[in-house]
Amino acid sequence: MSHKVYLNGEFLAQEEAKISPMDRGFLFGDGIYEVVPCYDAKPVGLGLHLARMNKGLSEISLNYKAELSEWADIIQTLIGQFESTAVSVYIHISRGCDIKRYHAYPKDIAPTIFAYAFEISPSQSVQIDKTKTYKVVTGEDKRWQRCHIKSTSLLGNVMHFQQGQDAGVDEIILYNEQKMLTEAAACNVFVVKDGIIMTPKLDNQLLPGITRNIALEAMHKDGGFKVSEQDISVETLCTADEVWLTSSSKEIGPVVQVDDRKINDGIPGPLWQKAQTAYNKYKFKL
Structure with a gap:
């Protein structure tokens, strides 16, 4: 039926x-x-x-x-x-x-x-052995310049997402002509380096994700996190301690491989676990 x-x-x-x-x-x-x-x-x-x-x-x-x-x-x-x-x-x-x-x-x-x-899948578990993880590749962002509008015209995103599928991974993290990260084909991106949780600042190059928003607010309310909305270079991504994807279906999804490099020895990192816990605490309150 x-x-x-x-x-x-x-x-x-x-x-x-x-x-x-x-x-x-x-x-x-x-x-x-x-x-x-x-x-x-x-x-x-x-x-x-x-x-x-x-x-x-x-x-x-x-x-x-x-x-x-x-x-x-x-x-x-x-x-x-x-x-x-x-x-x-x-x-x-x-x-x-x-x-x-x-x-x-x-x-x-x-x-x-x-x-x-x-x-959809159940809410993301914070238990490492039960957590869904993700592998990604990187590529230049070739979509239109109004990505902040959640338009049903998704062909550019679909083509980029297919790049990841063709490479045998889950997603593709995109960067602009200045080699600065924008977002993934269907997710926002967070990068952790030296204890600082970074995500690209909002502009016309990326969608203002709701999960991104809730995650930022949850970390702010919970305290104990160092968070920055800023430009993030591909070089920083490639040397990151942790990488996360956020979306309505993934919540905060830990990335364990970028291109050919393993992140945190291929397991979710400690700040991801704290961030997902904070997200679960506040996701119905924001």
């Missing part, structure tokens, strides 16, 4: 949900999306996710505003279909369906509002 999805105000069986091929989300990738992880029926950072979505919608002049109370109810209905305690909800708002394909934003069309839920 398929699970129900949400489409334009209705909950429908997945096979019954239909979107026109003239929808601008299909033709142009003209839309914004979010992925909200939920554990034990509790969304992580829902207010932060919707605030980022609304900012993105405003930046592309798409006339829709996601309301917290409405989406909290929709999410509870979607995740309530699952026995699993670990479920994510994908939310997709496209500009909608027009009668012709034309680059300029059309006027007076209704947005297409879609969401569905799917099972």
Whole structure:
């Protein structure tokens, strides 16, 4: 039995949900999306996710505003279909369906509002022997210059992610023309060197990740961490004591290999363990 999805105000069986091929989300990738992880029926950072979505919608002049109370109810209905305690909800708002394909934003069309839920891995364990770890390669960032917008136009990210898959690893960490890190294909990046936890400062080259945000706030609230948002060179990455990936599905994921170099002898580092513990403590409170 398929699970129900949400489409334009209705909950429908997945096979019954239909979107026109003239929808601008299909033709142009003209839309914004979010992925909200939920554990034990509790969304992580829902207010932060919707605030980022609304900012993105405003930046592309798409006339829709996601309301917290409405989406909290929709999410509870979607995740309530699952026995699993670990479920994510994908939310997709496209500009909608027009009668012709034309680059300029059309006027007076209704947005297409879609969401569905799917099972994910349990919350990241802080026990070293039960922790999922990651291997990555590095590569030059060749995407567009508005990566701070969580657009459904993800081909650049998809192509970079495939580079990692073709190399037989989990992800690719990207750097710009100045050899400074931006982000990974589907994650933000943290680098630990000499006890300092660094992450690239926010600008148009990277997405302001919600997990990144919560992790920074959790480390600040918990105390005992030295954290810096700054430029990070590829050279620093290659000599790092620890490297982490953050995303809604990975939470704080420890990297154990960058290109051909093992990180911390191939096991998660001590600061990762402290950071993930702090994240778990605050992830439902921010």
